[in-house]
Amino acid sequence: MNNIKNIRNSICALMMVMLLTSIGCTETSEGFLDSKQETQTLEAIFNDSTLTMQFHAAIYWKVAAVLFAPQKPTWFLQNFYCFNSATDDGRSTNVDRSYFPQAFSKADFTQGEEGVNAGYMHFLYYWVEMYSCIRCCNQFLENIPFTPLSEISQARKDLLIAETRFLRAFYYFNLLRNWGGVPLVGDRMLDPFIDHGIPRSTFEETLQYIADELNIVKDQLPEVQDGSEYGRVTKGAALGLLTKLYFFAASPLYNGGNTGTGNERLLTGYDDYQISRWETAKAALDSFFLYNEQTQLYELVVNEDKPGLGFYEATTVRYHNEKIWFWMNHAINGWPGKQLLPVSRGGEGSKARIVPYHDLTEAFPTKDGVEIRGEKDAEGYYKTSPGKYNPENTLFDEKNPYKNRDPRFYYTIIYNGCPWKKIASDSEPYPPVYTYRGAPQDGIFGQTGTPTGYAYAKLCPTGQLGSYSAGAGIAFLRYADVLLMYAEVLTELDLNANRTQIEELLFLIRHRAGILPGTNDRYGIPKDMDKQDMLAFIINERRIELALEAGNRYWDLKRRKLFEKLNKAWMHAAVIEKAGTNADGTPILTDPLIQPLEQHFFDASRMYHFPIPLQEIESSHHSLVQNPGW
Secondary structure, rough: OOHHHHHHHHHHHHHHOOOOOOOOOOOOHHHHOOOOOOOOOHHHHHHHHHHHHHHHHHHHHHHHHHHHOOOOOOOOOHHOOHEEEEEEEEOOOOOOOOHHHHHOOOOOOOOOOOOOOOOOOHHHHHHHHHHHHHHHHHHHHHHHOOOOOOOOOOHHHHHHHHHHHHHHHHHHHHHHHOOOOOOOOOOOOHHHHHHHHOOOOOOHHHHHHHHHHHHOOOOOOOOOOOHHEEEOHHHHHHHHHHHHHHHHHHHHOOOOOOOOOOOOEEEEEOOOOOHHHHHHHHHHHHHHHHHHHHHOOOOOOOOOOOOOHHHHHHHHHHOOOEEEEEOOOOOOOOOHHHHHOOOHHHHOOHOOOOEHHHHHOOOOOOOOOOEEEEEEOOOOOEEOOOOOOOOOOOOOOOOOOOOOHHHHHOOOOOOOOOOOOOOOOOOOOOOOOOOOOOOOOOOOOOOOOOOOOOEEEEOOOOOOOOOOOOOEEEEEHHHHHHHHHHHHHHHHHHHHHHHHHHHHHHHHHHHHHHOOOOOOOOOOOOOOOOHHHHHHHHHHHHHHOOOOOHHHHHHHHHHHOHHHHHOOOEEEEOOOOOEEEOOOOOEOOOEEEEEEEEEOOOOOOHHHHHHHOHHHHOOOOOOOOOOOOO
């Protein structure tokens, strides 16, 4: 119990103390939250407009913490990759087996001193942090009515209340997709240090609570928040989160593929499959599209100046109309470039927070949109099989695999010979990034090298060193995601009836990507795919389009019950050797050798849901029902 109290105390203190600096909505600093001045009372805070707004800003600031970092409270910007590095997309360079990405990818929560299995401390940290954030939302909602109107107008109060209810619903959404049904505390201000005997609500009850909250606030939120308010939630964000909520609920893990049994079955999903759940998801998406048709607020960022440039701008430019619900940051030096880029571009090299597996690189087609891989499983999903490539792809060269690729590849992956820029204003070109073994600055393995032969370029502006601030934040939901969700929903409902509409959605994504349309204007999309192949195609398109963003690959593998395909599967590295030196001093290199690097494991009997932390089970005297397998 002392551990739980210490964790809760530290998180509540971070959220309560609001004195260091005047801040904007989502551009606060972690130092602000780390203030040790704990003398401010709620009464003092809510009698002062500046402190009230700082309290509210801190609720926004913690959004990224609960979404990106299933770790103990820390500077979460270093952990934004945690979910991504628990998948076949990327590898954490932290090899500590008690660390969440390593523990998850090895299906082993018994290493280190952080507790084992349901007692694994990172589950507790994550659970407590989210409920602490919910408690702070309730503190705000309870106290904002007492702020004098001379400090904050009633109209401003009403807007802040709507935003806070959205944020609380968002925290519950993240609880739902990690644990299933959870205890719902409503508006109650409960002492976080004692057990209140609140049982877990079912999956359906928890989902309904979130949906009800979003439906209430969606018409209370503005269409646009701009200027200093940019980054605060809008009506579009509420409608967008509703689509994501119902989209998850209709997916196989919850709808027909529930892993629970007995008493806990309704806590982790529905008891049966119903196509009506996909219809509900479609209705939510239709509402979003109708709203967007009326307001013209959201669209794909398209830039025809260079293939793929719109895709790049969608994740590196601060202001644009593709972001729907997003987290902003400002003037945080080194984020995200320092955590992603190689040493020669101002990154941390072997200490980069996450590096891509070769397996992710093979998900990208060639620039004509044609698949490069040559082997797929019984359900239509392609897999990495070195040496087995699509014989019908005339543009792919196994000996020069980085040539003629989907333009999104070049804005996502740094590979051997990559001409990634360093500083846009420099007149002298920088040498390519070299990831071959023994390269003088970057390379593979060793003190400065990447362990896979790759680094991430995604999210990083080409004209900046890794030590500079990108300042664009990360989208939790952008318009491309909505289009791909709609394609998947229409496929689940009736592929043949919806085929034309589905393909038009995919054409939009691939046109913006800069893929060549071809003589048939199909952008490499195969004709007449059956439902199984179409779903596999859409999931792969999501993998490419949304790589490294908000853990999307993790959530797709989870909701579609695809994680079990990774059990005992090997992830790969691309190893290139130096064979000599040309007369001009450039290296003579071998062809990439695709080697197994790390084997993943997954226990489908329990790992689709986090366990209720053992400490919480015990403090509730076992009235909280545990998730299956834990």
